[in-house]
Amino acid sequence: MKYLVALLICFISAQVQAGVCSRGVERLVEVEDITNCANQGDASAQFILGEIYFQGKEVAQNYKIAFDWVSKAAAQGDKAAQSALGFYYYNGWGTKKDHMSAYTWWSLSIVNNEEPVVRRNLTDLERGTSSGRLGPGAEIGQ
Template sequence: MVNKDIEDMKSRAKEGDIAAQVELGISYLYGYGVDIDYVEAFIYLQDAAIKNDGEAQLHLGKMYENGWGIKEDLWTAYSLYRRSYKVHTEGSRKAISNVIDKLADAIPITGHLSIANDFTITACCERLREYIRMGKIIPFEDDDESNLYLSNTNRTILLKECPFCGECVEHTH
């Protein structure tokens, strides 16, 4: 990519061309034809992600997952990957799996079950943590607080207690 191409893409991106925003964001993120610049990558990818572009959501998620130019936030990465998956973006399913593993590994087993609005979770038992890893228990932000849901093929059930040991879910702030 030569500077003329970059300037043309910048012009198109400024006019709202989503494809140009995504291409520029990816170029700045990985250094394709330009120096790596996480600030520029974030700006272009966020602009396209807001418009529901799956590729932009996927790469913006990678920035959050890895802390590239921004504070690492695995839950934001997870949310972006899920949005990307909903529009059938290649690579999003694997990204979801990888970030869920990281999230599950970070959940301490304390014998007490709690979830905070920032999705900080403590697990009462290993089985609960493994169900989160498998996607069978899903943290989700409701209108007023974060909750855990048991998910199966027919429905999603709000958890009030651990289905394995009976520990009540505590909401912390």
């Protein structure tokens, strides 16, 4: 009987958590709930959790953990995460500075219609190259 009760509690907990994630991550306020949704693969929760770690809100600031969560969200197609990941690479936040990766993620976020500021950053990055263009063999100015 104890095992049945424990199993039922786990099942109900999982259903409640799934309901929490499906209602919209933007409405979650507890870091624990956001973390649970992120661990379930919710791209919005992954991006938000990355930003929480980046800013150090209610958790110790940690750029590496932030980068990891934002990377997961970006890989799933989250437009805001793709744009943010460009900044992470450009500035070396939680990862090695890599202007080519910044260019790649910013380009992808533009294709996905992310904010105009990304276009400006991409243009500035292109102007900072030694060859004046980006592509195979282009050198990115640090």
